[in-house]
Amino acid sequence: MRPALYIASFFGIVLAGTMLIPALLDLADGNDTWSVFAVSAAGVFCISTLGVISLREPMPAFTPRFGFLLTSVIWLTSCIIGAIPFWLSDLPMTIGGGIFESASALTTTGATVLSELDAMERSILLWRSMLQWLGGIGIVAIGLFLFPFLRIGGMQVFRTESSDRSDKALPRLVSVTRALCFIYVFVSIACAIVYAALGMSVFDAICHAMTTISTGGFSNHDRSFGFFQDSRILWAAVFFMIVGALPFVLYVEILVRGRFNILTDWQVRTFLIGITAVTLILALWLDQTRNIDLADAITQAAFNVVSIVTTTGYASDDYAVWGPFAFGIFYILTFIGGCSGSTTGGIKVYRFIIVFQALRRAFTRLVYPHAMQPLRFGDRVIEQDVYDSVIIYFIAFFLVYGFSILALSLAGQDFITALTGAQTALTNVGPGLGETIGPSGNFASLGEFELWLLSFIMVLGRLEIMTVLILFTPVFWRD
Template sequence: MAQLSGRNERHERRYHHIPRGLLHLRPALYIASYFGIVLSLAMVVPALVDLADGEASWSVFAVSACGVFCVSVLGVVSLRENVPSFTPRFGFLLTSVIWVTSTVIAAIPFWLSSLPITPAAGFFEAASGLTTTGATVLSELDAMQRSFLLWRAMLQWLGGIGIVAIGLFLFPFLRIGGMQVFRTENSDRSDKALPRLVSVTRALCFIYVFISVACAIVYAALGMSVFDAICHAMTTISTGGFSNHDRSFGFFEDSRLLWAAVFFMIVGALPFVVYVEALVRGRLNLWHDWQVRTFIIGVFAVTVCLTIWLDQTRNIDVADAFTQAAFNVVSIVTTTGFASDDYAVWGPFAFGVFYILTFIGGCSGSTTGGIKVYRFIIVFQALRRAFTRLVYPHAMQPLRFGDRIIEQDVFDSVVIYFIAFFLVYGLTILALSLAGQDFITALTGAQTALTNVGPGLGETIGPAGNFSPLGEFELWLLSFVMLLGRLEIMTVLILFTPVFWRD
């Protein structure tokens, strides 16, 4: 430890004239190079699929894999440096650098392909995949080469495990958006916690792979082709929503598949740390988690309301109405984005319900996007305390999250997150409107990108459309907003402040 400390001190003296923010850029790129190697190896899989299908596009993935691998190895060798001690400043920069560089790498096969795709559209598709948003600029998916369908699914699957990892281990440490309420020994960066962190990570990866394989087996057993089952399993567990068909899950027309998807989308939307505890300690305490209980009860209540609405307004059989309502409600609230029907034509009440559900999201430590259930719980508790103090001004009523007392810094982080969220949301709506988009497209396009849901509402980007009609500026903007939403907003925005870059 003394030797490592001495090396860090010499490193600090060597670069003492460089601002500390820039000083961390080199090791951040060094670590990002390893992620580039992983993505280059992942590109080999769709290349082999195309080779087996006799498609000429196998060379696109082969060239991309070779190029990315060589550049990434060069980055590992040339940027090799003592990684600084983990601080919030380094954590913010590292997270943003990894996700931006990974998105650029993931977009390369789209850029080199013969698909009708622009640079902005290629980056948008890659960002939508890695952030598990599920918005797409591609159409005629049923006739597309299997390699690109698989690559889209793989991006969402890899992005999903990355989201769970940073949600469990990094964001609580960075004190982002109230995530510190979930800070446990796994977020500790001490040497003592390292073996514990490694064991939890192994358990997490095992569970993620196990659930994905189980989902694929169930899909295949219920009638999907093996390829469809594998791709849809990856995009279901990651709550991503990319499908191999233009009609999404409406292509299959089988209620059993819809209910299987409902189950596995909910599995992906629950805290993965609960599954890890079940694997390590042998007990599953899902219902004792306050946000899990709130999430499940809320989903059931909204599903029942929409079932009654569909039964009364569209004369649909109650069983079919319940299936359609459950699938689409779960798909939106978990920010997956699958669709079995064009719910935009279900009427004004359904339109309003889905608009609100898009904001909510699933639980912390899951693969979902959105604002997250725990933040709404904390805000509701604060609202209830405010009402109590109006009647009893001197009452001592601490904020609680389950059996935990919410500290002031946690509540402040949640409030700041809400302010940043709706500030970015409003500015994005204005920017899209300025670019010439109609109000519904601007309103729901900004919303679905920031919450990482996928489809918006309206004729253009609704569940029956896609994002291809949008211009280059809109696609670049929404790509950036997707990354903002996935990284809890403040992680990225802080990089644009002078205080981050100066000593």
């Protein structure tokens, strides 16, 4: 535990430094709330520095068990640190509400307990966006380098040279990390420039760029992207949400090795074909049932489909009133998520591919019992341990989902709120369905127990479930 807290203390110092940015923005705006971020930064810096000094000791060898503990400790402590400015501000924020808002930001979920965002201090809005942006780069990094090593839910199929923990691989790891950070910053800046060129204010463009690339979904306006009323901005968001939902390792391949493998990647092609098909089907539904012009229907369908399937959670309209067919589509899309090694949440496309390949093999064996048909992911043969990891992940996912629904129902929430609240937290999407937590609502009406529970579920879903659940087993703590 000491080495994990020691490393987490360095992350605390980084977060303390980032708090100075909204403090400077408050000073520039002439708001007295700059002291909230200044005091938060000073307190977090002092405590984190004390942790670095007092907890320092020789680092243990990196083992899967240490990896599980380190990942969970970093994310849990970061959620607490991120909540401090919310607690010290004048916002009507309970302790559970602050943790919920911070966890939602860092896990790039996008659910919120805040309302009247249009009249809120810019420093708070910036802090929410910054937390999502930092959470996005964080999950890409551990998804690319750590999860394959920990053999989480079939992620070992994406283990590359950069996942090797040998001394020989260290230079490759450093170069890939630098390329990853450069790409993440570059596409964020590009997104902000495009938003500003299309009519957003500079502040809105910066904040929305950070929450778009991170597929987080926090907006500066209560109406989310419905505030802008510009189809060009919606299509720009569609493009950059898809950029955030694709495997960043493929971008690194382009930058470091000059290999353009994006369109030939089986997972990417499945993802793009899927969202295109669903968009067209939903657009035709809107055109026929709501008498919306087909071009506008395609725009609205594309934006909201991509927003949900990439687990961003923006909304341009209250799609909960589009009818039962659309309701069902969005409920299903919430589970799917984007590609592995991206900023998205959800179950991920590659797991569905592996499960459908297994289902196909099962049908073949019913007809030809002795047929030898290996599972394949593109041109790669899926090993048995990868298949086992995927199946175990699905079992864990739906067990946690079921218990979460029961817990929210016992707390007094109606069935739709419990059903979609647990789902949107576990898949890190953001808005649920229904009148309470739907696209036009928020989570402010939920009680403290529900907020704490959903905060834990968001972290659980963000860290691929097993990373956190393993900490609650006796075998993990056995010497």
